[in-house]
Amino acid sequence: MFLTPEIIALTIINALFAVFATIAFVNAFKIVLKYDATATTAYQYALEKKSYLSATIIKFIFYVKIPLFIFFVYTLDDLSNLLPGAMCAAGVVTATSYGTPLLFLKIINLYVFAFWIVLNNEDMQYENQPYLKQKFLLYCVAYFLLMGEIILESVMFSHMDINSVVDCCGAIFSTTSATYMAKILAISHPVLVGIFYGTFGLMVLFYLLKNRYIYGVLNIVFVIISLITLIAFFGTYIYEQPMHHCPFCLLQSDYNYIGYFLYIVLFIGTFFGFVIGIIDFNAQEIQKRFNISLFYNALYVATVSYYPIAYYLKNGVWL
Amino acid sequence: MIKLENVSKIYDENIKALQDISLEFKEGELVILKGVSGSGKSTILSLIAGLSKPTIGEVIVDGKKISKLPDHFAASYRRDNIGIVFQKYNLIPELTVEENVLLPLFPLNLKREIMKEKAARVLEKFTIAHKTGVMVRNLSGGEQQRVAIARANINDPKIILADEPTANLDEKLSREFIAILRELKSKKRTIVVSTHDPLFFELDFVDRVINLEHGKLL
Numbered sequence: 448m449f450l451t452p453e454i455i456a457l458t459i460i461n462a463l464f465a466v467f468a469t470i471a472f473v474n475a476f477k478i479v480l481k482y483d484a485t486a487t488t489a490y491q492y493a494l495e496k497k498s499y500l501s502a503t504i505i506k507f508i509f510y511v512k513i514p515l516f517i518f519f520v521y522t523l524d525d526l527s528n529l530l531p532g533a534m535c536a537a538g539v540v541t542a543t544s545y546g547t548p549l550l551f552l553k554i555i556n557l558y559v560f561a562f563w564i565v566l567n568n569e570d571m572q573y574e575n576q577p578y579l580k581q582k583f584l585l586y587c588v589a590y591f592l593l594m595g596e597i598i599l600e601s602v603m604f605s606h607m608d609i610n611s612v613v614d615c616c617g618a619i620f621s622t623t624s625a626t627y628m629a630k631i632l633a634i635s636h637p638v639l640v641g642i643f644y645g646t647f648g649l650m651v652l653f654y655l656l657k658n659r660y661i662y663g664v665l666n667i668v669f670v671i672i673s674l675i676t677l678i679a680f681f682g683t684y685i686y687e688q689p690m691h692h693c694p695f696c697l698l699q700s701d702y703n704y705i706g707y708f709l710y711i712v713l714f715i716g717t718f719f720g721f722v723i724g725i726i727d728f729n730a731q732e733i734q735k736r737f738n739i740s741l742f743y744n745a746l747y748v749a750t751v752s753y754y755p756i757a758y759y760l761k762n763g764v765w766l
Numbered sequence: 767m768i769k770l771e772n773v774s775k776i777y778d779e780n781i782k783a784l785q786d787i788s789l790e791f792k793e794g795e796l797v798i799l800k801g802v803s804g805s806g807k808s809t810i811l812s813l814i815a816g817l818s819k820p821t822i823g824e825v826i827v828d829g830k831k832i833s834k835l836p837d838h839f840a841a842s843y844r845r846d847n848i849g850i851v852f853q854k855y856n857l858i859p860e861l862t863v864e865e866n867v868l869l870p871l872f873p874l875n876l877k878r879e880i881m882k883e884k885a886a887r888v889l890e891k892f893t894i895a896h897k898t899g900v901m902v903r904n905l906s907g908g909e910q911q912r913v914a915i916a917r918a919n920i921n922d923p924k925i926i927l928a929d930e931p932t933a934n935l936d937e938k939l940s941r942e943f944i945a946i947l948r949e950l951k952s953k954k955r956t957i958v959v960s961t962h963d964p965l966f967f968e969l970d971f972v973d974r975v976i977n978l979e980h981g982k983l984l
Contacts, residue, residue, distance in 0.1 A: 484834070487771075487772075487820070487822065487823055487824045487833065487834070488822060489774075489776075489821045489822045492819055492820065492821060492822075492833075495819075495834075499836075499837070571836060571838070574834075574835055574836065574839050576836060
């Protein structure tokens with residue numbers, strides 16, 4: 448194990464998260480089991496107060512988690528300077544067996560906590576707080592995901608060894624390695640790109656048809672296919688190298704930090720998309736979220752599409 | 767109109783401000799809550815205003831369960847239905863009379879002209895219009911009282927709550943305040959006054975006097 452200022456900062460914040468999240472969890476658990484909107488006993492009023500406290504804690508965790516996720520990715524990128532063999536965050540993530548599940552868990556948690564915030568905001572729109580139990584039940588699940596993330600992160604940092612040589616992204620995201628990633632990268636590009644644009648086309652169609660359920664499901668498909676096509680196809684045009692498939696090098700200054708922009712835009716677009724498939728907002732709110740989702744998803748499509756088109760116009764060939 | 771059902775309020779360190787109180791105030795009634803300091807008068811006003819919640823029991827106003835409202839809904843309810851006159855007026859001394867009176871209107875996002883028009887009308891009504899641009903800190907106690915009443919009435923509330931409104935006034939100014947109460951009562955406002963000032967107990971337009979002691983009805 449080794450410590451850097453970034454790892455120490457992340458560890459301290461995680462410890463704070465663990466304490467506050469546990470306080471909120473204990474309250475949330477009591478609310479899920481005992482809350483009765485009609486009761487006027489001392490216990491119920493105490494639970495109401497605790498619900499405000501817990502909601503404030505959960506919001507605090509989420510609002511810190513967003514910049515913290517970016518800081519975490521930055522830290523991984525920074526640590527690549529210390530691990531022999533690593534060229535970017537990809538080498539750090541795969542330096543231990545905990546990195547990849549941790550990264551997926553962090554992304555899932557971002558969606559879960561963002562969804563919790565939306566559910567909480569919707570709940571607070573009504574005097575009778577119709578989603579009160581549901582939102583705290585969701586938090587009880589989110590709590591275990593968060594604790595899992597904190598434990599995984601601690602274990603990952605503690606298992607890193609600066610004396611061990613790790614793989615660089617060129618090896619990890621190679622078409623010739625015997626990994627799932629290699630199998631994905633081996634899929635024909637026209638097929639992948641066709642699925643990508645086809646999914647986006649369906650999203651536009653169901654946006655026009657105002658079918659929020661199918662639109663919500665399509666957003667989940669879209670985030671997956673977007674990440675795959677970014678690694679397999681669009682990324683190579685950002686790097687202007689046919690064999691460079693790393694999703695992390697995009698975050699470096701050499702590529703104008705375009706990765707941060709792409710991932711944030713994709714997160715906002717797909718998050719607003721899948722939320723309208725789950726929560727029954729009023730018509731005006733649904734339309735607003737439809738518009739936000741389609742705008743950001745379209746912005747993502749336009750941005751990633753720019754790179755191959757610009758490359759072709761400049762060079763007259765595809766990679 | 768206003769109902770308190772089996773309400774108890776227990777503060778920290780087990781201080782029992784109210785003990786299993788049930789009360790009802792009818793629309794247009796003027797009710798005096800009488801009792802010594804610590805008898806629970808102000809706590810009742812605070813519960814009706816939605817400023818605090820009971821420890822046990824329920825507060826219902828116009829069929830709405832005020833004690834079960836989330837805080838931001840309680841604030842909206844208070845803004846739309848309640849005018850409060852505090853013992854120490856709770857004015858902002860660094861603002862002018864007009865600015866103080868305008869404060870409850872800011873969350874409504876009204877046009878500036880409409881707000882000023884409302885302020886002018888209410889200041890005129892409570893005979894303090896001649897001090898419109900004066901800083902509140904430069905006013906006498908009686909004038910500050912009038913500003914507080916004007917502020918409490920700017921939203922034309924159905925319910926007026928006054929907490930020891932004459933505690934800082936001499937007898938002449940207290941009688942002026944009582945005259946204002948009579949006028950508000952004639953306009954069918956529901957008024958609840960918490961006081962131990964004997965002036966209130968001999969008034970002919972008071973509907974009821976409720977005696978409180980140690981958080982219980984006598």
